[in-house]
Amino acid sequence: MSLTTVGRGIQNASSTTLAVTIYRPVPVGTTLLMPIAWEAGAGTVPTISSIIDTRSNTWTTTPDDSAVSGTTVAVAIVRARVTTPLIPGDTVTITISAARTRWAAQIDATPDLAASPLDAHTHNSGTGTSLSTGTTAATVAQAELVYCAFGFPSGRGPVVPAGWGGGPDLETTAGSTDRALQSTWLYVSATGTQAGTLTLGSSGAWAAAIATYKVSIPRPHVPELPLFTPGVDPGAPIAAALNAGVRDPLTFLTAPPIFRARRTSALTIAAGHQFIAWNQIDEDNYVGWGPSQNPVQAASRYVVQEAGKYCVSAMVSLSGTGAAGLVLVPACAVNGVSPSGFGPNGWEGQEVFVPTGASTQPKLSSGYWEVYALPGDRIEIDLWYSGESGIVAVDTTAGFQCAVEIVFGGV
Amino acid sequence: MAGTDAILTLPDASVVIGPVDPRTWAAGDRGRAKQLTRDVAAAVAWHRNRPFFQGLQTASASVPASSWTALNLDWEMLDPWGGHSGSGELWYPPFTAVAGSITDYYLCSGYVPVSGSDTTKVAVAGLIRNGSDIREGTKLPLNSAHVIDPMVIDLIGVQGGIDTISLGCWTNISGGVSTVVSAKCPSLTARWVGSAVGTVSPLPPVPHSWIPADQLTATATGASPVLGGSKVPLNAEIRDLVRFLNYPPLARLTSQGTSQTIPTGGAFTSIQFPTKDIDTYSGWSSGANTKYTIQRAGLYVAAGYASVAEVSASGGYRAVRLLVNGTTPYGGTSSIPTTSGTTGTALYAVRHLRLAAGDTVEVQLSNTGSSALPVTTAAGNSSRLIMVWRGR
Numbered sequence: 001m002s003l004t005t006v007g008r009g010i011q012n013a014s015s016t017t018l019a020v021t022i023y024r025p026v027p028v029g030t031t032l033l034m035p036i037a038w039e040a041g042a043g044t045v046p047t048i049s050s051i052i053d054t055r056s057n058t059w060t061t062t063p064d065d066s067a068v069s070g071t072t073v074a075v076a077i078v079r080a081r082v083t084t085p086l087i088p089g090d091t092v093t094i095t096i097s098a099a100r101t102r103w104a105a106q107i108d109a110t111p112d113l114a115a116s117p118l119d120a121h122t123h124n125s126g127t128g129t130s131l132s133t134g135t136t137a138a139t140v141a142q143a144e145l146v147y148c149a150f151g152f153p154s155g156r157g158p159v160v161p162a163g164w165g166g167g168p169d170l171e172t173t174a175g176s177t178d179r180a181l182q183s184t185w186l187y188v189s190a191t192g193t194q195a196g197t198l199t200l201g202s203s204g205a206w207a208a209a210i211a212t213y214k215v216s217i218p219r220p221h222v223p224e225l226p227l228f229t230p231g232v233d234p235g236a237p238i239a240a241a242l243n244a245g246v247r248d249p250l251t252f253l254t255a256p257p258i259f260r261a262r263r264t265s266a267l268t269i270a271a272g273h274q275f276i277a278w279n280q281i282d283e284d285n286y287v288g289w290g291p292s293q294n295p296v297q298a299a300s301r302y303v304v305q306e307a308g309k310y311c312v313s314a315m316v317s318l319s320g321t322g323a324a325g326l327v328l329v330p331a332c333a334v335n336g337v338s339p340s341g342f343g344p345n346g347w348e349g350q351e352v353f354v355p356t357g358a359s360t361q362p363k364l365s366s367g368y369w370e371v372y373a374l375p376g377d378r379i380e381i382d383l384w385y386s387g388e389s390g391i392v393a394v395d396t397t398a399g400f401q402c403a404v405e406i407v408f409g410g411v
Numbered sequence: 412m413a414g415t416d417a418i419l420t421l422p423d424a425s426v427v428i429g430p431v432d433p434r435t436w437a438a439g440d441r442g443r444a445k446q447l448t449r450d451v452a453a454a455v456a457w458h459r460n461r462p463f464f465q466g467l468q469t470a471s472a473s474v475p476a477s478s479w480t481a482l483n484l485d486w487e488m489l490d491p492w493g494g495h496s497g498s499g500e501l502w503y504p505p506f507t508a509v510a511g512s513i514t515d516y517y518l519c520s521g522y523v524p525v526s527g528s529d530t531t532k533v534a535v536a537g538l539i540r541n542g543s544d545i546r547e548g549t550k551l552p553l554n555s556a557h558v559i560d561p562m563v564i565d566l567i568g569v570q571g572g573i574d575t576i577s578l579g580c581w582t583n584i585s586g587g588v589s590t591v592v593s594a595k596c597p598s599l600t601a602r603w604v605g606s607a608v609g610t611v612s613p614l615p616p617v618p619h620s621w622i623p624a625d626q627l628t629a630t631a632t633g634a635s636p637v638l639g640g641s642k643v644p645l646n647a648e649i650r651d652l653v654r655f656l657n658y659p660p661l662a663r664l665t666s667q668g669t670s671q672t673i674p675t676g677g678a679f680t681s682i683q684f685p686t687k688d689i690d691t692y693s694g695w696s697s698g699a700n701t702k703y704t705i706q707r708a709g710l711y712v713a714a715g716y717a718s719v720a721e722v723s724a725s726g727g728y729r730a731v732r733l734l735v736n737g738t739t740p741y742g743g744t745s746s747i748p749t750t751s752g753t754t755g756t757a758l759y760a761v762r763h764l765r766l767a768a769g770d771t772v773e774v775q776l777s778n779t780g781s782s783a784l785p786v787t788t789a790a791g792n793s794s795r796l797i798m799v800w801r802g803r
Contacts, residue, residue: 001622143620146639163624163638189622190634190641217620223459226452227422228444238442239621245447247618249455250652254615255803258710260763283765309463309489311602311712311801313761315742325556340467340488340598348595350759351524351560352551352746355728361779362730364745368520368564368714368761370465370600372489386557399732399740405763407710407801409602411459 001187001215001236003110003145005167006032007092011103012174016049018103019093026086031113031213033079034059035149036094037170037181039102040074040207046096048078054090057082065209067123067151072205073179075123075151081115102172104151104181112145112187117213119144120194125207129156131198133210139191143215146186148196150208154178157201164196187215219286222306222411223249256408257286257310259302263402267394269318271387273345275300275333275380276316276394276402288406301378302406309372309409314349316383317400318363320391322356331382332369339371346382347371362400363391370409379406419456423448427456428505429571430606430657436629436645447649454653461603462517464502465489468590468597474525474534474580475587481539481577482523482590482597501575502601513568513607516661516689518712518799519546521599523580524560524591527553531752532584536561537791538599539579540569545791550718550757552749553584558591562759564714566663566689566797568607576601583754604799609658611692612651614707614768614803619643659800660707663689664700666718666794672783673719679732679740679775682717682786682794694798702771703798713741713764714797715774718757718787721748725780731758734773735766748780755787757794763801772798 009020018036026032038046045066051059059080066076078094092107120136133148150158158180160166166184184196196210226245232238261278277299281289286305304310316330331338331346338347349367373379381404385391394402419427425448433450440446466484474480485498494503504517523536536548548563567576578599582588590597619625624640631642664684671683681701692706705711717731730745743760764772774796778784786794 142617143622161638186639187622187624188639188641189620189625189643215620223455225422225456226447228447228452230444232444235623239623239625242621246451246649247620249459250451250615250618250649253455253458253656254618254652256801258763258802260765311763313712313763315760315762317742325554327557327559329560340596342467342469342592342596343594347598348522348524348560350522350549350562350744351558351595352549352744352758353554353557353559354745355730355747355779357728361728362742362745362777364730364742366562366742366744366759366761368562368712370463370520370602388556400742403741403762407712407763410461410463 001112003108003165003185005106006109007107008170009105010172012172014099014101016099017093017095018105019091020105020107022086022090023088026082026109028082028085030082030109030111031079031117032082033077033108033147034105035077035181035183036105037151037179038074038100039177039179040068041071043071044068045074045076046100049095049097051078051092051094053086053092055084055086057084064118064211065121065123067125067207067209069125069205069207073151073207075149075207075209077149077209077211102174102177102179104170104172104179106170106181106183108183112215114214114216119212119214121211123209127205129200129203131206131208133196133208135193135195136210136212138193139212141214142189142191144188145213145215146188146194147213148184148208148210150182150198150206152180152200152206153204154180156180156204158182159199160184161197220248220252222308223252257306259284259288259406261404263394264396266396268392269383269394270392271385273382273384276383300380304373304375304377304379306408307374308411309370311407311409312369312371312379314381314404315364315366316402317395318385318391319393319395320359320389322354322363323388324356325388326354326356327351327386328354328363328365329384330365330367331384332367332371333380333382334371334373334377364400421448421452421456427453430457433650433653435650438629440629442627450649450653458656462492462505463489464494464601466495466599469592471589471592473587473589474582476585477583479537479545479579479581481579484599500577503575504569504571514571515569515603515607516605517567517569517601518604519567519576519601520564521578522560522562523597524558524595525588526558526591527584527588528555529584530554530750533749533754534559534561534582534588536563537579537581538563538565538567539577540567541574547757547792549759550755551746560595564759564761566661605659605661606657610654612655615652615655616647619648658691660692661689662694662703662798664695664703664796666786667788667790669786669788671786673776673778674783675778675780677777677779679777681773681775684796701773703796705766705768705770707800708767709800710802711764711766712799712801713762713772715743715760716795717774717776718755718792718794719784720755720787721753721784722782723753724751725782727779729756729758730777731760732775733760733762734775735764736770
């Protein structure tokens with residue numbers, strides 16, 4: 001878990017803009033947190049019109065939280081998720097709707113946050129030497145980053161609490177009416193309320209905001225055998241070892257890749273073979289279905305993300321009037337063929353003589369298979385039925401819809 | 412043949428021959444690498460690679476009339492634990508404990524495609540434990556128009572290293588049938604799904620994401636002495652989670668003991684299960700014996716097997732489904748019965764269901780024939796509900 005300052009900027013003149021220059025590379029996937037402090041002669045938090053960086057990453061212009069302390073100082077926290085890398089020399093330009101005479105802004109970068117990370121937040125203001133953000137509502141995720149921004153008059157010598165992160169404060173240098181900005185942060189590993197504090201060397205009016213951000217825990221891969229080495233240094237190495245050796249494999253074993261889907265809308269079929277195109281995805285925790293996984297034939301394919309054996313259950317159905325001799329068979333295909341080597345379009349499940357009567361008579365057949373597949377392999381369900389009837393549709397009645405369930409079972 | 416070819420070896424050279432019961436941590440214990448290896452690495456080694464077998468019959472075999480016949484499996488698709496030999500019919504699950512009682516449960520499944528021309532006769536797929544303990548599967552009428560491919564799924568308790576599991580078939584057509592090995596073939600799959608003895612555990616929490624400020628504890632929770640960190644109880648994080656994987660919710664309920672009949676008219680009727688063979692988390696109660704009540708949330712494989720005797724030439728069709736919470740159906744299979752004869756019909760509904768604690772699962776059969784049909788009750792052919800927890 002890490003947070004690094006990658007840019008700082010001040011504005012000593014009355015202006016509607018401030019450009020902050022990036023001085024460290026910022027890769028894709030990084031979350032940028034930008035606290036900003038302004039003088040607040042207007043008695044408000046400024047309205048942010050735009051934030052534009054050199055590489056056109058998208059910034060929030062509505063602060064995650066903000067605060068103002070009378071006509072002395074205002075503070076806000078804004079954020080961006082980097083989709084195009086930033087390099088040293090790039091700039092981030094903030095524009096507000098009405099000019100302020102003093103600005104200070106800092107950009108802190110972290111690779112740790114979820115794509116939509118904002119959880120709890122609040123703000124506070126006051127006058128004195130003991131600053132507090134106020135207490136947030138309880139956070140929802142075990143692992144979160146607690147991030148605070150404090151604005152106050154310059155020259156106050158802020159002291160960051162023990163255990164918290166936070167570099168030197170950033171102060172404007174106009175010589176009068178100068179303002180200061182201090183960010184602080186803390187990684188936590190349990191849910192609960194959060195609050196940030198700061199101590200000033202001398203009293204001043206202050207404004208503070210706090211936001212908590214959910215840390216991203218990537219989906220673990222099929223676990224290798226964990227290796228626990230005696231003598232691992234305390235602190236970050238142990239945390240990393242336990243995440244790799246305990247959290248990730250046990251997460252995978254208790255929450256393996258699962259895909260469940262149905263065909264709930266009309267589907268025209270013909271006697272013979274066809275792979276069923278799914279339109280209702282009930283569960284897909286490893287994102288194996290969808291246009292990005294299936295550029296050729298999107299709807300019928302579950303693209304395996306982790307190598308191993310998969311338990312597959314499926315039910316296929318027909319809708320229409322049957323006929324004597326009508327049989328219905330589901331089959332499980334990997335890459336379009338039967339993994340058993342027997343079956344032209346898949347490993348056949350039950351072949352049954354289904355009811356011969358009207359469409360009100362359910363015509364159903366099920367199968368259960370265990371198949372081995374590698375990442376990129378596609379698992380599909382083939383529906384085959386014989387040609388005695390004039391049936392050309394699947395059953396979309398609730399409970400009788402064609403369905404597939406795919407669950408990782410082991411290496 | 413003990414089926415132990417695939418001994419699992421850990422990075423510290425220790426060997427895993429079964430699910431390891433993890434230690435109970437005490438206050439003051441240190442998180443030593445040796446202990447974590449024994450508890451976590453061994454659990455990962457076992458549960459990522461649970462005993463498994465998959466074999467096919469690629470050469471057609473004869474199944475005589477009215478005699479359960481074990482089928483040779485001449486193609487070992489996957490036999491990492493070495494429990495099968497050559498082209499034989501037997502698979503020996505690997506040993507995991509001292510023999511003498513049921514030690515492990517396996518979810519076994521298979522298909523037996525056959526062809527026959529007498530619509531008054533049936534064929535049945537089955538599993539055979541130790542050569543004589545028959546577990547019947549789908550029972551379907553034969554018809555010269557097409558091959559039939561009955562399926563079988565069951566949860567079987569075994570003494571590892573001693574007991575055997577085979578794929579079987581039965582038919583009552585005169586002269587018997589031959590298995591089909593063109594475009595389909597008989598197959599058997601067996602997968603270890605749980606120990607027969609273990610500790611009932613809470614649904615494990617989502618594993619903790621560690622930060623440097625955290626503190627290992629046995630059971631204590633709350634804030635650690637270091638700001639931002641928390642006390643992480645290893646008895647919950649490791650012991651209980653591994654115990655849950657070793658001994659998850661499993662159930663096998665059967666209709667043995669019922670005198671139930673499935674009425675005519677086509678309404679789906681819940682099947683009574685007066686007998687529980689396996690119920691590790693007490694989801695069954697005799698007072699509501701059509702239902703299994705979920706005790707731990709998760710994804711379950713649910714196999715509902717509805718088996719009835721037929722009244723000759725009753726006609727109509729039979730359909731089986733699962734029903735969740737009395738309202739949500741999950742379809743299975745529908746079939747016409749034999750044109751005459753009383754051997755019976757048996758069908759499966761097998762689905763993976765996302766279930767919350769307190770949800771109920773039932774097996775229902777619809778009968779549109781002219782006669783009410785008695786639910787079968789013998790040990791081998793009784794209706795049943797199999798439940799196996801598969802994931803969070």
